[in-house]
Amino acid sequence: xxxxxxxxxxxxxxxxxxxxxxxxxxxxxxxxxxxxxxxxxxxxxxxxxxxxxxxxxxxxxxxxxxxxxxxxxxxxxxxxxxxxxxxxxxxxxxxxxxxxxxxxxxxxxxxxxxxxxxxxxxxxxxxxxxxxxxxxxxxxxxxxxx
Amino acid sequence: xxxxxxxxxxxxxxxxxxxxxxxxxxxxxxxxxxxxxxxxxxxxxxxxxxxxxxxxxxxxxxxxxxxxxxxxxxxxxxxxxxxxxxxxxxxxxxxxxxxxxxxxxxxxxxxxxxxx
Numbered sequence: 290x291x292x293x294x295x296x297x298x299x300x301x302x303x304x305x306x307x308x309x310x311x312x313x314x315x316x317x318x319x320x321x322x323x324x325x326x327x328x329x330x331x332x333x334x335x336x337x338x339x340x341x342x343x344x345x346x347x348x349x350x351x352x353x354x355x356x357x358x359x360x361x362x363x364x365x366x367x368x369x370x371x372x373x374x375x376x377x378x379x380x381x382x383x384x385x386x387x388x389x390x391x392x393x394x395x396x397x398x399x400x401x402x403x404x405x406x407x408x409x410x411x412x413x414x415x416x417x418x419x420x421x422x423x424x425x426x427x428x429x430x431x432x433x434x435x
Numbered sequence: 436x437x438x439x440x441x442x443x444x445x446x447x448x449x450x451x452x453x454x455x456x457x458x459x460x461x462x463x464x465x466x467x468x469x470x471x472x473x474x475x476x477x478x479x480x481x482x483x484x485x486x487x488x489x490x491x492x493x494x495x496x497x498x499x500x501x502x503x504x505x506x507x508x509x510x511x512x513x514x515x516x517x518x519x520x521x522x523x524x525x526x527x528x529x530x531x532x533x534x535x536x537x538x539x540x541x542x543x544x545x546x547x548x549x550x551x
Contacts, residue, residue: 301458308454308487326487326518333489337457387501389494392526396490399525 291318294355297336299344299369303352307336311356311365318358321426327400328363328421334393335367335417343369343415353412363423368409368416375406375415436485438466446477446545448538452484460495467499476508477550481538483514488522500531509533509550511541 293314297303311332315325336352344350350370357364378394385391397404401419409416436459437452447470455463470478488496503510513535515523523529535541 304456304458305454308456323518329487330489330522333456333487337489337491340457386527386531387497389497390490392490392493396522396525 290357290359292355292357294353297352297354298348299340299346299350299352300348301340301346303340304333304336307352307354308333311354314356315363320358320363320423323426324363324421324423328365328419331397331400331404331419331421332365332367334397335365335419338393338417339367339369339371339415343371345371351412358423361423363421365419365421366416367419368412369414370412371414373408373412373414375408378406378415378417436462438463440466440470442475443479443542445475445550446479446542447475448479448481448542450481450484452486454487455485455492455495456487456489457491460491460498464495464498464502467502471502471506471508476503476506477545478503478508479511479513479538479541479545481514482512482516482519483538485516485519488519490526493522493526493528496528496532509545511535511544513538513541 295307295310297307308329312325312329315328332354339352340346344352353368355366397419402422403420405418407416436454439450441448449466467478500510511533514537515534523532535544
């Protein structure tokens with residue numbers, strides 16, 4: 290099992306550092322590139338929500354990301370230092386095609402196996418937990434070979 | 436995200452590379468606004484080197500599309516990586532954007548429509 294944790298200030302520039310850090314970790318762990326794309330998109334959506342909505346872009350508040358990998362599963366936890374009100378989360382309706390926002394939740398759910406929300410014990414803010422099946426593409430590759 | 440621009444007759448061609456996300460969406464919107472303000476309303480975005488797009492980047496794309504339609508212009512896209520195309524398909528945005536396999540085919544469509 291591998292585990293890594295990153296912490297970022299709630300400024301827009303942090304997004305690019307987060308992307309580079311998380312991707313480098315996943316590449317180092319030998320994760321399939323297609324799965325890395327799915328993970329990066331999901332984590333990026335949760336990160337944006339934490340920055341804009343949870344921490345209200347307050348640079349004094351942090352966003353914490355931890356990634357855990359084992360042979361079967363990859364889990365990403367993204368937590369903010371906001372109010373921790375999780376009641377309204379997860380029920381976002383699909384965006385109107387001409388709407389500029391509102392697609393993040395749907396993308397997270399489509400790219401992962403499971404998305405759940407809770408109040409972070411550590412920060413008191415919202416914690417998003419996203420789980421991915423590590424063997425998703427491995428099975429496809431094996432089927433193609435056979 | 437890096438943007439390079441060239442003009443093909445009446446069409447402004449922008450090549451995008453890198454990531455289109457929260458940090459870069461406004462950069463693309465500003466560039467498109469400059470092009471529109473200078474009187475060009477036919478815009479093509481070549482996405483061959485675009486490696487990542489998220490919902491913030493998609494929001495910027497929708498905003499651009501609305502602005503171009505408001506000015507009675509035309510926006511085309513091409514050369515999407517499979518992964519970027521998948522994101523457009525999942526969100527159904529491929530229904531509102533004109534997406535071509537290659538830049539050549541996109542530019543040919545302007546010629547065929549007499550827009551060049």
